[in-house]
Amino acid sequence: TPPAQIRNFCIIAHIDHGKSTLADRMLQMTGVVEERQMRAQFLDRMDIERERGITIKSQAVRMPWEAVDETFCLNMIDTPGHVDFTYEVSRSLAACEGAVLLVDAAQGIEAQTLANLYLAMENDLTIIPVLNKIDLPAAQPEKYSQELAGLIGCDPSDVLKVSGKTGEGVEELLDEIVTQLPPPVGDADAPARAMIFDSVYDNYRGVVTYVRVVDGALHPREKIVMMSTRATHELLEIGAISPDMVASKGLGVGEVGYLITGVKDVRQSKVGDTVTAAAAPATEAIGGYREPRPMVYSGLYPMDGSDYPTLRDALDKLKLNDAALAYEPETSAALGFGFRCGFLGLLHLEIVRERLEREFNLDLISTQPNVIYEVTMDDGTAVEVTNPSEFPYGKVAEVREPIVKATILAPSEFIGPIMELCQGKRGQLGGMDYLSEERVEMRYTLPLAEIVFDFFDQLKSRTRGYASLEYQEAGEQSADLVKVDILLQGDGVDAFSAVVHKDKAYAYGTMMAGKLRELIPRQQYEVPIQAAIGSRIIARETIRAIRKDVLAKCYGGDISRKRKLLEKQKEGKKRMKNIGTVEVPQEAFIAALSSD
Numbered sequence: 001t002p003p004a005q006i007r008n009f010c011i012i013a014h015i016d017h018g019k020s021t022l023a024d025r026m027l028q029m030t031g032v033v034e035e036r037q038m039r040a041q042f043l044d045r046m047d048i049e050r051e052r053g054i055t056i057k058s059q060a061v062r063m064p065w066e067a068v069d070e071t072f073c074l075n076m077i078d079t080p081g082h083v084d085f086t087y088e089v090s091r092s093l094a095a096c097e098g099a100v101l102l103v104d105a106a107q108g109i110e111a112q113t114l115a116n117l118y119l120a121m122e123n124d125l126t127i128i129p130v131l132n133k134i135d136l137p138a139a140q141p142e143k144y145s146q147e148l149a150g151l152i153g154c155d156p157s158d159v160l161k162v163s164g165k166t167g168e169g170v171e172e173l174l175d176e177i178v179t180q181l182p183p184p185v186g187d188a189d190a191p192a193r194a195m196i197f198d199s200v201y202d203n204y205r206g207v208v209t210y211v212r213v214v215d216g217a218l219h220p221r222e223k224i225v226m227m228s229t230r231a232t233h234e235l236l237e238i239g240a241i242s243p244d245m246v247a248s249k250g251l252g253v254g255e256v257g258y259l260i261t262g263v264k265d266v267r268q269s270k271v272g273d274t275v276t277a278a279a280a281p282a283t284e285a286i287g288g289y290r291e292p293r294p295m296v297y298s299g300l301y302p303m304d305g306s307d308y309p310t311l312r313d314a315l316d317k318l319k320l321n322d323a324a325l326a327y328e329p330e331t332s333a334a335l336g337f338g339f340r341c342g343f344l345g346l347l348h349l350e351i352v353r354e355r356l357e358r359e360f361n362l363d364l365i366s367t368q369p370n371v372i373y374e375v376t377m378d379d380g381t382a383v384e385v386t387n388p389s390e391f392p393y394g395k396v397a398e399v400r401e402p403i404v405k406a407t408i409l410a411p412s413e414f415i416g417p418i419m420e421l422c423q424g425k426r427g428q429l430g431g432m433d434y435l436s437e438e439r440v441e442m443r444y445t446l447p448l449a450e451i452v453f454d455f456f457d458q459l460k461s462r463t464r465g466y467a468s469l470e471y472q473e474a475g476e477q478s479a480d481l482v483k484v485d486i487l488l489q490g491d492g493v494d495a496f497s498a499v500v501h502k503d504k505a506y507a508y509g510t511m512m513a514g515k516l517r518e519l520i521p522r523q524q525y526e527v528p529i530q531a532a533i534g535s536r537i538i539a540r541e542t543i544r545a546i547r548k549d550v551l552a553k554c555y556g557g558d559i560s561r562k563r564k565l566l567e568k569q570k571e572g573k574k575r576m577k578n579i580g581t582v583e584v585p586q587e588a589f590i591a592a593l594s595s596d
């Protein structure tokens with residue numbers, strides 16, 4: 001297809017504003033998916049995505065559309081919606097010329113709409129404002145057209161009104177995509193350059209790489225080069241998705257599609273990387289490439305120690321499809337053998353954990369998530385800490401922690417509670433704007449560690465669910481952080497070490513010590529539980545001694561019952577973990593780790 005007849009677009013929307021439903025309706029109206037094949041949310045192929053109603057992996061579909069007496073080729077590129085995948089979103093946007101900014105006509109603009117809109121504007125995309133769900137009785141198209149027009153600087157009458165559910169207005173939207181969006185531009189005679197905006201692992205085909213060709217063309221059977229690694233592969237197949245993979249004789253300027261090289265690991269096809277042809281390679285890669293980098297770490301341990309090899313195999317398999325997942329073996333005195341895993345964010349962690357449990361039938365314990373700290377010692381040596389228990393002792397000169405720029409959107413009556421929350425989380429207000437009289441956008445810089453903890457839950461409860469939150473990583477900053485250890489009879493329990501702000505160390509110490517006192521059964525002797533910063537004890541609780549006499553209940557009773565009880569006691573001992581001389585049931589650790 002000549003570039004003049006190509007339009008590449010994506011749909012950006014807050015969660016539940018109806019992106020998938022609208023995409024499905026477009027597939028149907030363009031005849032790509034026939035009515036009888038149509039199942040809800042055609043594009044969300046993974047079960048887990050469908051169940052959670054979120055899109056994890058972006059994909060691209062080609063749709064023919066007849067407008068102004070010509071057939072155009074529309075490529076709809078699906079963007080992942082969640083904050084954890086910001087980098088992937090930005091690459092998907094970079095593959096488009098325009099974006100449909102979809103807003104629920106009964107809800108108005110939300111934080112995710114804004115964050116993605118800013119990303120789209122950074123990428124110079126043409127924005128088409130659209131109100132969705134106008135069939136809803138609660139829809140307020142007038143009010144929200146104004147809001148949307150105010151935000152992007154257009155006339156309220158330019159805001160399209162559609163219903164993905166009934167199909168109303170969707171044909172007009174497809175026509176507007178053709179007329180408003182510019183065609184892709186590129187140099188057809190230049191060496192081939194294509195940007196990777198996603199890659200997925202397919203059991204049968206190996207890695208399927210999604211690309212957008214910028215210059216030149218790629219053809220099957222030629223040798224291609226991944227510019228970030230210089231790795232060379234043979235291009236076994238290239239084509240477009242419509243709605244299944246359709247092989248073609250090549251992809252040219254502005255075209256979007258997939259390629260297959262037979263590699264088995266998505267790390268060979270990195271999002272943001274540039275693909276070129278080995279025979280006549282481009283000299284300069286397309287800008288914006290970045291290595292995937294985990295932001296949040298957590299220890300994953302099998303509930304049953306004998307599942308450790310299964311967990312290792314499962315992680316190896318998941319990694320094929322998830323370039324951002326990192327892991328390495330780790331041992332914990334409290335939890336046994338497991339892995340320290342790195343994730344893009346909390347949702348990513350939850351998804352991986354759920355897939356491990358569901359697809360590999362594992363029961364897992366995960367430790368409290370933490371961020372990466374850069375610790376510089378007085379003597380100038382620097383370490384990167386991904387596990388609080390490895391935080392160095394001794395003279396620390398500086399600790400740096402990752403920070404994020406957060407956008408919070410809420411009804412203006414909640415400004416007070418939100419400010420209070422953000423201040424308590426060491427946030428700094430960057431600015432505040434009213435989108436309308438009753439809705440405000442607040443911009444904060446916050447430590448990622450504070451968001452990872454329970455920020456979102458607290459935000460929701462303080463605003464009765466009305467606030468929405470979006471954030472992007474924004475580098476690191478120096479902070480007054482210390483490591484708090486929890487000691488049982490003088491021995492550290494690794495899983496409970498935490499890096500916290502100095503002002504919160506005492507609160508963490510007393511909370512953890514108190515929790516463990518409740519959970520650990522009495523022993524034959526007194527057991528002190530202490531919280532310490534280095535060698536300084538900041539909190540203490542004591543488990544009083546007791547002699548557990550299981551036979552007391554059966555005074556004079558029959559002997560077989562006594563034997564049974566003794567046996568039961570022995571069984572219970574098996575699931576005990578020894579911390580120094582203290583025996584602790586594993587359940588106590590699990591209960592203490594689960595936040596409530």
Ligand code: GTP
Nearest residue numbers: 015016017018019020021053054081133163164165
């Ligand atoms: P993610 O892709 O998971 O971010 O969500 P989404 O934005 O795709 O939302 P989805 O399409 O799953 O729609 C969310 C809910 O809104 C579903 O219950 C839909 O049935 C409903 N919905 C979507 N479009 C419309 C519409 O035009 N009218 C009405 N009444 N409901 C709609």
